[in-house]
Amino acid sequence: MTATPTSSPPVADEVTGRLGWYRSFTPQGRRAFKGAFGGFALDSYDFQVLPLSMVAIAAYFGLTQAQTGLLTTVTLLVSAFGGILAGVLIDRVGRVRTLMITVGTYAVFTVLCGFAVNYPMLLACRAFQGLGFGGEWAAGAVLVAEYARARYRGRVLAFIQSSWAVGWGLAVVVSTVVMDTVAPDLAWRVMFFTGALPALLLLYLRRNVKDAPAVAERLAKEETRLPLSAIFQGDLARKTFFASLLATGVQGGYYTIATWLPTYLKAERGLTVVGTGGYLFLLITGAFCGYLTGGYVTDFLGRKKSFALFAVLSAGLLMAYINIPAGSNTLLLFLGFPLGFCSSAIFSGFGSFLAELYPGTVRGTGQSFTYNVGRAVGAFFPTAVGFSAGSAGVGSALVYGAIGYVIALVALLGLPETRGQELEA
Template identity: 80%
Template sequence: MCLLSGDRRCTVASTPSGLGPDGQEVTGPLSWYRSFTREGRRAFKGAFGGFALDSYDFQVLPLSMVAIAGYFSLSTAQTGLLTTVTLLMSAIGGILAGVLIDRVGRVRTLMITVGTYALFTVLCGFALNYPMLLVSRAFQGIGFGGEWAAGAVLIAEYAKSRYRGRVLAFIQSSWAVGWGLAVIVSTVVMDTLDPAIAWRVMFWTGALPALLLVYVRRKVQDAPQVTRRLTKEGRVPLSSVFQGALARKTFFATLLATGVQGGYYTIATWLPAYLKTERGLTVVGTGGYLFVLITGAFCGYVTAGYVVDFLGRKKSFALFAVLSGGLLMAYINIPQGSNRMLLVLGFPLGFCASAIFSGFGAFLAELYPSAVRGTGQSFTYNVGRACGAFFPTSVGFAAGDEGVGGALVYGVMGYAVALIALVGLPETRGTELS
């Protein structure tokens, strides 16, 4: 019963929080990293790299959206569908990966998902028509959906409870690293090559994650307690996360993920097009404005980790949901001719819209016991992402009448949904993982 109840009293830490692998107290700004064993540090690097390259491969599409739309003569609804199918298929990938995480291990699942999203990102670059691109992007979404949960669960089980919020926040910050790299590459490629070939080159650079697989295969392994459980214990059915005390957590955690990701992907998908089409910025100009947003995002990820550990998980989600929704409303209502204000608000918007994600890795890991941690975390996050996909899709359909800027209000609605979801979830700060 203890295995499936999710009761915090049933979990035991192998090393007291705040102590390093040698049993000595660790202090200083990087105490969270110094508290890891050698295996924990390798796991951190593998999870960080996996999510950064996951971000890179995802961002290739939004950054190439205008060129793709011109090449295939697509409507805004059709271009929006490319993102929607990615996020919808990420739910399937997330569910499959969740089962694999709890049955074959975190590291093996991480390798499978990274290889999948890298392969199909490259294949997108060879698409001869819109249906081929749509199908390739759908399969890319399967790998995209499973990678985050595999890496997050892997490192959460190495982290001490005292530092778990900031550790997972630094993992989350790798999204901004991958996004920034994609913007730099896109700015160079789109500015130097003909748009008809430039978008294909962007997708072909999605082969980069293959290099990470070599490191993960040779250096990274599951936490020892997980390895023992996988070899000694029977399999727990997928349905366990929908039973008893876990059912309520699964529902509201999925709703929380829906709202947060609905708001975020509305911004990430449509902001480049908004800056180009309605603000009249060039490719280089758009890259500059996005870089300010991304710098804010990175700072938000790493700073929020400390907020999550200090305020707790629920208060942090509420704080950043309110700020993200308010800043997005302010951003899209900046008058024409005042583009400098876009730079001013770009940093705090990127900061808050990304900071809200810093609590997910720790919070979802703490909601579930070890036997179904991968299943629960991957299901809630990725099904929430799939449901959240309807927010940027709504922008695509509404943009014809209201313009992209006016339709971005759907992102604000996503953050409102996140606030409602918090009512049904418990606070988990201080939970020790078995």
């Protein structure tokens, strides 16, 4: 198949400067960028409502640690299924329609979590929330990738990825206000009710955002719609396998850090600063800066070298954290920024890299399948840490996170470099 751009922004290649990537968009491309940025930010916000309300929820329903952890696990596992389903929809009904479906799904079920009268109802609502959570990123990423120019695609998708930190930060601010002003038995419900915010985004998407011209034309002609199995045929089969392995390694490493590192540092190392405002500020700020910087790095070094660089740095920083001396709160704060930076920067390349691996007819299917299979398998890494911690201790078990990044490095050996590549229509 001859590689042809899916969109052709009428902007000269000489567009440069800090915002050259944004000025290179057509007006419609800019609206798509805003819609996808808002969608992922609110996706993050709705996801973070649970962990930020976990203590109050556990106390209200009298949950065990296992029951509490299951609320997060079921979200991630179901989100993998939702992501795969959304990938098929992306290629069949369009990027924008799928984006609206996923945003509406996670918004509705986040609000319904606030009405839960018992644990089973909360668990079920959280599971259905995962359906929308899993598919939103791929829909928005594919939509914007098809508007972006090849030379800017890495940083453009990195800016979309950075909206996760924006939504996370907003959730922390709102949680702080709500938990300080509302009674604990009601505060967690109010937090879930604020998950209705994405409904406002749906109005914007419906009125202002459209699929890239080439995609809209293909959908209008109802050209051949390929089944999910198409990404397992020919040369795409190899790309699908190694891209799924890459996503598994990166997300396995990240989930291990996010799930167990705070517990290890606080319970076994006695670092009291963990979970404080200063710690969260450095972690979120580091993540935001990492997302943005990672995009420029992936455009400058290439997709594969960028993944390799941040995989090595993330694994190294994780091992440094494991060996922090007891009581070294200042050192912990100092390392919090680079850890958040590197473990987030590695995600910046996914949006552009996965889009460039697949032709337009299966781009949504391939991108969403590989990323979400990685999410599903990666979600078991924290479980492995939990089983191993009983005999080896959490510190030794955290090596599973480093193993995840090694898996990512191995996966890169089977994937092509795609920097500067025009998307195949």
